[in-house]
Amino acid sequence: MTPTDSELISLAVSSDDVGAFGELVRRHQSAVRRFLRHLARGNDSLADDLAQETFLQAHRGLSRFRGDAPFLTWILGIAHNHYRNACRRRRDEVPLEADEARMVYAPSLERRTDLRQDLSAAMDRLTPDEQLAVRLAFENGLSHSEIAALLQWPLGTVKTHLARGKDKLRELMSAWNPQI
DSSP: OOOOHHHHHHHHHHSOOHHHHHHHHHHHHHHHHHHHHHHTTTOHHHHHHHHHHHHHHHHHHGGGOOOSSOHHHHHHHHHHHHHHHHHHHHOOOOOOOHHHHTOOOOOOOSTTOOHHHHHHHHHTTSOHHHHHHHHHHHTSOOOHHHHHHHHTOOHHHHHHHHHHHHHHHHHHTGGGOTTO
């Protein structure tokens, strides 16, 4: 029987079981790296460095994990904080130019263009906060309250960003569902 995250955390904390923590890393590293790659806008090197820092900090602070939220939510919060700190240090955040924000997105009519490419292009049209909320909700399966806790946003802000993001995606992806 496969142990739960809670059981692995207990083993890692109580008996300093490195194997148990290793299993937590194996389970969640893809989600953490995907999340950080999104935040780093394709800078895979930065995302990988931040993922490593995230898991190192999680290992050092595992005894402080209270279990109020799933382990993935907790570790994504650590990853988000590392990303924000890296941006402060490197001043890498580049705001979306007003002209870019007004660009009209039109899905390709070529048969070779698939849904994934169009969805990726449509996601790029969302504001960074809308993208973040949508990805956390739909790629990582986090609830509104988990996203609010992770990002330290008010619950209403999370709901607003999700609603706006979904509305924009619905409009941008309408070519895939002409009945709308």
